[in-house]
Amino acid sequence: MENMAVDQRKGLQSLEFADPVSIISSASIVGPKEGEGPLGEYFDLISPDAGMGEENWEKAESALQREALQVAAGKARLPLKRIRYLFGGDLLAQICATSFGNEESSLPFFGLYGACSTCGEALTLGAMAVAGGFADYAAAVTSSHFGSAEKEFRFPLAYGNQRPLSATWTVTGSGAFLLAAQGGYVKIAGVTPGKIVDMGIKDNMNMGACMAPAACDTILRNFLDFNRGPEDYDRIITGDLGYVGQEILIQLLRERGFDLSERHLDCGIEIYDRESQDTHAGGSGCGCSAVVLSAMILPKLRKGIWKRVLFVPTGALLSKVSFNEGQAIPGIAHGVILEHS
Amino acid sequence: MENMAVDQRKGLQSLEFADPVSIISSASIVGPKEGEGPLGEYFDLISPDAGMGEENWEKAESALQREALQVAAGKARLPLKRIRYLFGGDLLAQICATSFGNEESSLPFFGLYGACSTCGEALTLGAMAVAGGFADYAAAVTSSHFGSAEKEFRFPLAYGNQRPLSATWTVTGSGAFLLAAQGGYVKIAGVTPGKIVDMGIKDNMNMGACMAPAACDTILRNFLDFNRGPEDYDRIITGDLGYVGQEILIQLLRERGFDLSERHLDCGIEIYDRESQDTHAGGSGCGCSAVVLSAMILPKLRKGIWKRVLFVPTGALLSKVSFNEGQAIPGIAHGVILEHS
Numbered sequence: 048m049e050n051m052a053v054d055q056r057k058g059l060q061s062l063e064f065a066d067p068v069s070i071i072s073s074a075s076i077v078g079p080k081e082g083e084g085p086l087g088e089y090f091d092l093i094s095p096d097a098g099m100g101e102e103n104w105e106k107a108e109s110a111l112q113r114e115a116l117q118v119a120a121g122k123a124r125l126p127l128k129r130i131r132y133l134f135g136g137d138l139l140a141q142i143c144a145t146s147f148g149n150e151e152s153s154l155p156f157f158g159l160y161g162a163c164s165t166c167g168e169a170l171t172l173g174a175m176a177v178a179g180g181f182a183d184y185a186a187a188v189t190s191s192h193f194g195s196a197e198k199e200f201r202f203p204l205a206y207g208n209q210r211p212l213s214a215t216w217t218v219t220g221s222g223a224f225l226l227a228a229q230g231g232y233v234k235i236a237g238v239t240p241g242k243i244v245d246m247g248i249k250d251n252m253n254m255g256a257c258m259a260p261a262a263c264d265t266i267l268r269n270f271l272d273f274n275r276g277p278e279d280y281d282r283i284i285t286g287d288l289g290y291v292g293q294e295i296l297i298q299l300l301r302e303r304g305f306d307l308s309e310r311h312l313d314c315g316i317e318i319y320d321r322e323s324q325d326t327h328a329g330g331s332g333c334g335c336s337a338v339v340l341s342a343m344i345l346p347k348l349r350k351g352i353w354k355r356v357l358f359v360p361t362g363a364l365l366s367k368v369s370f371n372e373g374q375a376i377p378g379i380a381h382g383v384i385l386e387h388s
Numbered sequence: 389m390e391n392m393a394v395d396q397r398k399g400l401q402s403l404e405f406a407d408p409v410s411i412i413s414s415a416s417i418v419g420p421k422e423g424e425g426p427l428g429e430y431f432d433l434i435s436p437d438a439g440m441g442e443e444n445w446e447k448a449e450s451a452l453q454r455e456a457l458q459v460a461a462g463k464a465r466l467p468l469k470r471i472r473y474l475f476g477g478d479l480l481a482q483i484c485a486t487s488f489g490n491e492e493s494s495l496p497f498f499g500l501y502g503a504c505s506t507c508g509e510a511l512t513l514g515a516m517a518v519a520g521g522f523a524d525y526a527a528a529v530t531s532s533h534f535g536s537a538e539k540e541f542r543f544p545l546a547y548g549n550q551r552p553l554s555a556t557w558t559v560t561g562s563g564a565f566l567l568a569a570q571g572g573y574v575k576i577a578g579v580t581p582g583k584i585v586d587m588g589i590k591d592n593m594n595m596g597a598c599m600a601p602a603a604c605d606t607i608l609r610n611f612l613d614f615n616r617g618p619e620d621y622d623r624i625i626t627g628d629l630g631y632v633g634q635e636i637l638i639q640l641l642r643e644r645g646f647d648l649s650e651r652h653l654d655c656g657i658e659i660y661d662r663e664s665q666d667t668h669a670g671g672s673g674c675g676c677s678a679v680v681l682s683a684m685i686l687p688k689l690r691k692g693i694w695k696r697v698l699f700v701p702t703g704a705l706l707s708k709v710s711f712n713e714g715q716a717i718p719g720i721a722h723g724v725i726l727e728h729s
Contacts, residue, residue: 060472060496062522103713131401132581140481140540141707142501143715146584150718155401155581157509158705158720160483160499168498172513179520181403198709199481240473240498243491364499366482368539372444374484377491379499 061272069231072123075341078219104194111221112148131182162362167381190221191332215331222337239382255292261378286336286360287315289329314339402613410572413464416682419560430683445535452562453489472523503703508722531562532673556672563678580723596633602719627677627701628656630670655680
């Protein structure tokens with residue numbers, strides 16, 4: 048294996064991998080609502096039951112992760128035990144969906160928490176593990192579930208609480224990705240790990256506004272580190288800013304001299320039909336960017352319809368305790384450069 | 389930088405770094421109870437107020453992390469902005485102590501959750517980042533707080549609930565570590581990342597029993613991967629098994645042909661005085677192994693009193709939701725090989 052040419056230009060935070068890391072397989076598993084959305088036909092599995100046949104939402108979310116990883120490994124015909132390290136996370140307290148979802152696999156495990164940006168965090172660390180020569184195969188798996196997330200952050204579903212139009216709908220789904228030094232059809236060419244960005248926003252029903260400044264920060268630093276602009280990417284795709292956050296992001300970047308309006312997509316906007324699905328500002332959750340990456344973004348890169356994409360899962364860093372104690376909601380966004388190969 | 393000679397002997401999970409990674413600086417900050425314990429004189433800072441002058445336990449824990457990182461950087465005379473990546477975590481839901489503790493530092497950030505094993509997880513990923521050539525300097529910071537942890541997992545302190553003798557006492561403290569390719573006095577020579585081990589134990593007042601099988605698994609795999617036994621380490625030091633878990637670990641390893649009794653220490657046992665401090669089975673928390681590593685283990689390695697230590701922070705993977713839904717409490721333990729240099 049060659050030395051790593053680490054890009055530390057300008058002293059900022061991006062890495063450019065000398066040998067880009069391959070995404071050799073992926074899988075997406077979603078619930079029925081996601082299956083009814085515009086991307087329905089592209090998911091690997093749509094469960095007819097958001098409960099996945101389990102007795103509670105948390106176990107249902109664990110089942111999503113377990114199956115996503117199995118399907119991804121199955122597609123690559125790779126026995127699970129060949130995976131050297133598993134990077135995973137979810138939104139729940141103590142990332143319990145992930146712990147219980149992956150204990151059967153018995154893989155060396157790194158638990159991650161980056162709120163809805165966790166898919167980007169897992170891909171970044173997994174790519175570093177492969178590019179550093181530490182793993183033949185690494186896996187990244189993340190999930191979210193509407194029922195478990197509402198219970199965790201807002202109210203149990205049975206309360207039937209109303210939601211403002213700025214609120215997003217947590218995606219029920221899990222995406223899994225297998226990374227390797229060779230093979231595959233899409234490469235991770237580089238990463239721009241995120242910083243915690245706190246603009247003092249305190250509205251937990253408007254996560255898009257909380258996360259847009261972090262997405263802006265990561266995208267700007269990616270442009271600076273790689274000496275690029277929007278024109279160097281076929282698409283710049285954020286995780287779950289939704290309609291509200293998208294508008295803020297485009298405005299923030301316009302103020303800094305970059306026009307993203309022609310090239311920006313948001314996984315949270317893509318996954319639901321705004322008119323018919325009553326999801327207000329869009330989708331969100333660690334599962335949102337993960338399943339859209341697997342079902343929509345990677346296939347377009349594989350076919351060469353897109354040559355280079357900046358994938359930027361976004362996360363809002365809060366707990367119900369920090370929120371109730373009056374803390375603001377900082378954001379974080381992890382940028383991953385994906386290229387057709 | 390040389391290529392990494394990655395040790396994948398036996399297809400298991402350890403790594404041996406071709407160029408061991410240096411711990412160039414560390415810091416430990418604790419609350420008053422820890423300051424009154426047997427290691428009191430060795431901590432860098434003892435706050436006279438467990439509340440750290442903040443208005444709630446969560447903000448107090450964030451303050452511990454913030455100060456620990458600043459002190460560690462100050463000792464190394466390294467401006468914070470030179471740290472390329474920060475790896476951090478804590479026990480709270482959505483690791484909020486870490487998010488709010490580190491937002492001011494404005495460093496590229498990877499949020500981790502490995503329960504009380506998070507110090508080992510952060511050191512492992514930080515060492516991989518440095519050994520892979522991805523960071524000149526990486527930092528690992530973890531914390532726990534008795535008040536925030538009791539509120540998170542059991543009852544608010546004001547309830548004055550009683551605790552069984554098998555319960556541990558969550559350490560109020562934070563440890564921070566700076567990693568680099570060169571310099572320093574103690575090296576990370578290798579790692580054995582942990583697997584999730586679930587023996588079906590469901591007693592959240594007996595974490596030692598939940599975690600001991602995971603510690604056993606990691607230590608055994610370390611022995612196998614490196615072809616070593618207890619005699620190859622001056623000490624094998626677990627995170628927070630406490631008295632109950634220590635006994636189980638020694639028994640489990642004895643059944644597999646290894647006698648750890650002469651060489652085993654546990655950070656949770658070292659940090660409090662069993663007779664006078666009313667801490668029952670010992671100390672616990674992400675802060676426990678971190679502050680003991682900084683205050684006790686690293687100095688002995690630096691002076692050469694110990695030449696090689698296997699440091700094994702242990703974690704119990706549960707949330708109050710998973711516990712109340714009747715799930716078992718799996719454990720995880722991340723092994724880090726520390727050597728005098």
